[in-house]
Amino acid sequence: MSKNITDIEYWKDDYPFLNEVWTTYNGFNKDVVDDEDKSKYSVLCKQIIEGSKGDLSIHTQICMKLMRNLGYFSLDPEYYQLSRERCNILYNWIYNLINKKKITDKVIDKCFEMYDFEMKSKRNDKKCYHYRDIKLYEPINITLLNIFNDKLSTIKTALVNEDTFISTKGRNFVCECVKIYKRLDEKYCHNGEGKRENYNSTCLKLKQFMGEYNFLRNILGDLNPYIPSLDKIDKELLAKCPETKNILQLDSGTPETSVSSSANSLPTATEGQSNLLEKGATLTSGNMESSMKKTITTTIGTFAGASSLLAFLYKFTPAGRLVNPKLRRTTGIINNNFYGEEANGMLFDGNEHNGFNSYNIGYEAV
Structure with a gap:
């Protein structure tokens, strides 16, 4: 930044x-x-x-x-x-x-x-x-989380962009928003509720961000390990949101600083979904892009063939707000x-x- x-x-x-x-x-x-x-x-x-x-x-x-x-x-x-x-x-x-x-x-x-x-x-x-x-409380930070919610589709597109310059910028934005969420949640909330009664409205807004953010990770499919999970926010912020602006990528031969990670530290969006990272894999500033290209093609193909049930969910869940802002x-x-x-x-x-x-x-x- x-x-x-x-x-x-x-x-x-x-x-x-x-x-x-x-x-x-x-x-x-x-x-x-x-x-x-x-x-x-x-x-x-x-x-x-x-x-x-x-x-x-x-x-x-x-x-x-x-x-x-x-x-x-x-x-x-x-x-x-x-x-x-x-x-x-x-x-x-x-x-x-x-x-x-x-x-x-x-x-x-x-x-x-x-x-x-x-x-x-x-x-x-x-x-x-x-x-x-x-x-x-701290409304200017809440406005940024609201803007994140509004631009969910744009952010997703940036994260999977073939141009690593854009995908890195997208991840940087996600990381900054997650940091804001983490700080506000720790300061004002406990288990989703306000530490004081007058904090409840602030915590409600954080819950709304959490729902939209988790939806974003879900639609990223196998790519969701590249942005931190809010369920393991302390551990994953450090691993997935480094101060350096180089996006962490999977590459076994890139001689750059790396962050080692096991499969357990990179949860998938849904139970039983395979993890992009195998046990012992290493995250580096190398070449994640090929993995991203393969996965986003599969993810988009899955959504293209969505059933009527999925269409129903789009209308009455956060997915609907991503596809149809109205x-x-x-x-x-x-x-x-x-x-x-x-x-x-x-x-x-x-x-x-x-x-x-x-x-x-x-x-x-x-």
């Missing part, structure tokens, strides 16, 4: 395969210069900032960008009907601005108050939502404490929560 993973604006170099994420994020930062509604945004934000006791000299430009990004004045549904993925990226953008003291939670509250009123007048429910009653539903919130102990609201599944802590933002699909 050349930059901290929370700095999405720098993902172009670190995670080029996630170009949709970082181009969207950087688009949020563009000045409201050529927009035909610039003067309207200026007047609107003057009202918002004065009403929330903000600083016009500091907060005006950010306010204008936010309202533009939300499609406040747009008459075209393409611009004001927002997807969950876009909202998740927007929440991360807002968290970073708050962390850098470029905007306040009160100004954000007022922005969404005005935004909600405008969207009601347009009868638009496909929007980024703002709630106030669910506590969530099946996903998420709600959420956001708060102003970036890394501290104060609770922050975040994104939640609409089927599990309908409400949301002082200054929270989220999204709920119709």
Whole structure:
């Protein structure tokens, strides 16, 4: 990693395969210069900032960008009907601005108050939502795990890419997300439940990530040993997520630093599935690519011939959300404490929560 993973604006170099994420994020930062509604945004934000006791000299430009990004004045549904993925990226953008003291939670509250009123007048429910009653900790890290969930298909494609540059970048991203999950889970959760009652919402989000991550390992088939298992996270993070950026590969003749591993340390996705690594095999920075090519062909072929039962599972399990993003539903919130102990609201599944802590933002699909 050349930059901290929370700095999405720098993902172009670190995670080029996630170009949709970082181009969207950087688009949020563009000045409201050529927009035909610039003067309207200026007047609107003057009202918002004065009403929330903000600083016009500091907060005006950010306010204008936010309202533009939300499609406040747009008459075209393409611009004001927002997807969950876009909202998740927007929440991360807002968290970073708050962390850098470029905007306040009160100004954000007022922005969404005005935004909600405008969207009601347009009868638009496909929007980024703002709630106030669910506590969530370290929200910027949770947004990254949500983005992981949103881009599961893209991540899988990167991991099995024939270009080792891309597959390595894909694995680096997976490793960073697993590290975030591990730290948050150890800090706030025990056996999937919050160590304190007000940690439960945070642990719920970690459970959601765990489910999506395990699904990713399942569809990788024999390739799943190349990313760590959450069930053996302490052992496998060290072996499969080294600090070096060279992806660990199977090769008996590559004279590079290696990490020895037995079959027991590399669990398969399903009981009885053969392990890619035989007992005593060695992971090196050599040539895993041939193994990846063989396995992904088999995996894709299996899915191509899926039975009607598998199709049913796609519709009503995480698999369905990978194949058809329209099946996903998420709600959420956001708060102003970036890394501290104060609770922050975040994104939640609409089927599990309908409400949301002082200054929270989220999204709920119709």
